[in-house]
Amino acid sequence: MSSHFKASRLHLAIVAASALSLAACGGGNDSPAPSQTVNTAPPPPPDPGFVDSAPVANVPAVVDTIATNQRGDARFATLDTNAGVRVLGAFLKLWQPLTEVVDAGVSAPAVGSFPAVVTSTWTGLPNDGTPNGTKLNPTVLDANIQFAATETSTRTDAQAAAAYFDDRRGKGYSVTDGMGPLTSLWRTAAQQTTTITTIPPEATTTLFNDTGNNTGVGGSANSQFGKVVDFINAMGNNASTEPAKRFYKYARPYRWSNSVIVVPALVPAESPTPTTDGGFPSGHTAEAMRDALAMAYVVPERFQEMISRGMELGENRIFAGMHSPLDVSGGRVQGEAFTAANLSDPNNSTLKQAAFAQAHSTLIALSATSASTFAAFAHSGTQATDRFADHATNKANYLRRLTFGFGPIGDTTVPAVVPKGAEVLLETRLPYLSADQRRVVLKTTALPSGFPALDDAEGWGRLNLFAAADGYGVFNGNVSVTMDASQGGFNAADTWSNDISGAGKLTLQGTGTLRLAGMNVYAGGSQVMGGTLEADSVQAFGKGDVYLSSGTVVSHAPGRVSIAGAYTQLAAGTTLELDVGPNDQGKLAVTGATTILGGTLHVKFVNGFTPQNGTTLDLIDSSSLRGRFSTVTVDGFKATPVYSAAGVQVRLGS
Known part of the structure; x- marks a missing residue:
């Protein structure tokens, strides 16, 4: 059997399975409808070809x-x-x-x-x-x-x-x-x-x-917190x-x-x-x-x-x-x-690790919480x-x-320099990033040059640790983030609140959740290859494409989330979650083309929003739409998806 024939049979099987899945969940097909068959997926946002860095200045550290x-x-x-x-x-x-x-x-x-x-x-x-x-x-x-x-x-x-x-x-x-x-x-x-x-x-x-x-x-005189006190004193x-x-x-x-x-x-x-x-x-x-x-x-x-x-x-x-x-x-x-x-x-080295563990075990016990709460x-x-x-x-x-x-009082255009070792200050706050990435975070969130007494040769005066704790300020080149939910804490979920600029691309992998809460304008696009990328602002995704290869994309902003480029969702293992509330909260406005090769659309209702049975919700507006979801679920309702040439709606109820 030729490889071309095998591929054709596989494609027909996928289309048939999608049709059955849609019928099972009440899928509809109001005219004009987009093509149900998508032979090829668009390419993901292009790779910029380099990774940003923050070299150490050649001065005594x-x-x-x-x-x-x-x-x-x-x-x-x-x-x-x-x-x-x-x-x-x-x-x-x-x-x-x-x-x-x-x-x-x-x-x-x-x-x-x-x-x-x-x-x-x-x-x-x-x-x-x-x-x-x-x-x-x-x-x-x-x-x-x-x-x-x-x-x-x-x-x-x-x-x-x-x-x-x-x-x-x-x-x-x-x-x-x-x-x-x-x-x-x-x-x-x-x-x-x-x-x-x-x-x-x-x-x-x-x-x-x-x-x-x-x-x-400190010390042995305080068995439950002595390491913490020793660490602070050190x-x-x-x-x-x-x-x-x-x-x-x-x-x-x-x-x-x-x-x-x-x-x-x-x-x-x-x-x-x-x-x-x-x-x-x-x-x-x-x-x-x-x-x-x-x-x-x-x-x-x-x-x-x-x-x-x-x-x-x-x-x-x-x-x-x-x-x-x-x-x-x-x-x-x-x-x-x-x-x-x-x-x-x-x-x-050993002391700081012991202090971190002891601080959490003791405070969790005293607060009657758990690692997750x-x-x-x-x-x-x-x-x-x-x-x-x-x-x-x-x-x-x-x-x-x-x-x-x-x-x-001086030149305001001098590039930021990150001091040797400064990245350790973010070691537990951004544990899922590498030391080099934490240095780039410090560089892209630093103060401009020129302020009185802050332009030291190493770069300490320009550090803005508050902004650095909110993640990157600029995406230059590839920004690849891998999170591991099994490790808990910020490895499992974190929020970047800065207004991120730059021409670079964000790639998320792993199993954790990364929330973007800034009014972002980065232009290189976002690719999700694992984990969950959540939009907590209407401009969270910047100016580029959003490409869901594997994992989940969540729209959780207080208004309609803008995707300035194209939106692509591949099939098995992908979920688009729309947290829908008042004032178009959680809905998507896609400037470019929307391509759906399958996967799940999951609609939740938040902030007290409770639509009436029989309501039709406008969920995705796009310049064009190709393909369909394999599964559409709406919490608390039987849902019928309604596809048009330029968007997706769901009709609630039978």
Whole structure:
């Protein structure tokens, strides 16, 4: 028997089977009807032929040199000898600290292969730029202090109270409330405590220090959560901000201007020795970001909420009058860089895995949830009970706190560079991506260049971790994602909320569910070869074709989902699910041709939408339609599909 004859018989069998299936489920054929026979499928969206990358800059990396950041060597730290100083080097475009060799009888300790240099002492008090340093960009630096003056003169009582608590409490305890519904469970498990529970009337004259357990009880003394506490503490290894403070010699804002009003209850916290009390960078912010990132690593279900809390603590340092915006930005940069370095340390490899497992097993038990319901519980708070409950608000605040309203002062077109090791910060948040893919996510979600003090050579200043947690920002080339639902968590289901651009193509494989929630304009198309690709916005699929080879495509947007190219669905093993609700929710508008070689159409009703028996639903509008589904099911109704030359409807009822 010839191969051509075999193929013809197979094709006839498929057509016959499709006809029987349609008859069994009440299939109709209203005229004009599309061709029931599709001999060949259109080709999938073309392969761009390359995969995007994010090469490491050829500069010394914090992850390789963090051990050079030693608090005891603070007086001798320089750009060449200290990783913590070097990562903030972009600040030198604004401010030149006084640096000279003094005290000939003093020998600086050698650090690595770098020469030893002794830096000058400083008064800690601004005096027309001397002896502490010189303003290289007075416009930006004056605006920096004015920002602090404005925030401190207009702060509310609630902001002043929050600033006091974030100043006097342990930073690890403070940021834990970013856990929302998990906060009390976390503090119980970690055995975290604070002694700063109120603002005493005498706080304006008496300094109160927190004598509670900042991050909690670690080690064997805490069998259910000790690994988690040990892990958080380990992120502070070699992470002192003191060397950078001593090198940059940039004073606190209340020393620059009497218009900066320190919270009265924090006046006793002002250092009496300004020569060891620099403003840049903010130590509180750096520590808060380290703690928040560590907690986000072990509970990535609260990743964006935790880093939002770290950034909030940073702004509270401005409300306190203790720091300026650039101080806080410097603290954020160091906090991210030092955390990535410690996460990348092979000595912490076993610890971070154990902490992740212990955090989940303990919190799942304490919350009486399961591995499949834990994430929902972690987000079960309302805005009244969890101030980080609203994604849009967190996103706006995070972006604002990245730049504090400063506009670019340099070239805005410099491509983003991703620091070596930065991808580890997303290791548990995007576990289904490779390390190289996580680097590309960081590159495609980074801030533009040109913002004050953020253009460091490694790229730490431009990272936008909140956006990175929402997936790619740009598809360049092939973006192939494989998810494994059996591993649970984000491996089973995740949502990308960024507005994705670019000419690249998305390919989904595996068994998990990837939801696209942005107003996307990527042009290379989407191919589903396994798993479920869900449209949670009307422009989720961008500007290209949607090609369903195997798996499921779901339309779950609040309106009619646009497919700007063609829609193709192959036969066995494919399902198009339309979650239909009010205002055309879940329906499809296909600009190009629709080709259906079989498979299933499954209609669900959502958001209280309950059509009447006998209703005809317009589900797919297209420029042209060829082929038919093998099976059409509508939850709660007997359904008759109605095919036309340009779309698909279903008639409900007999």
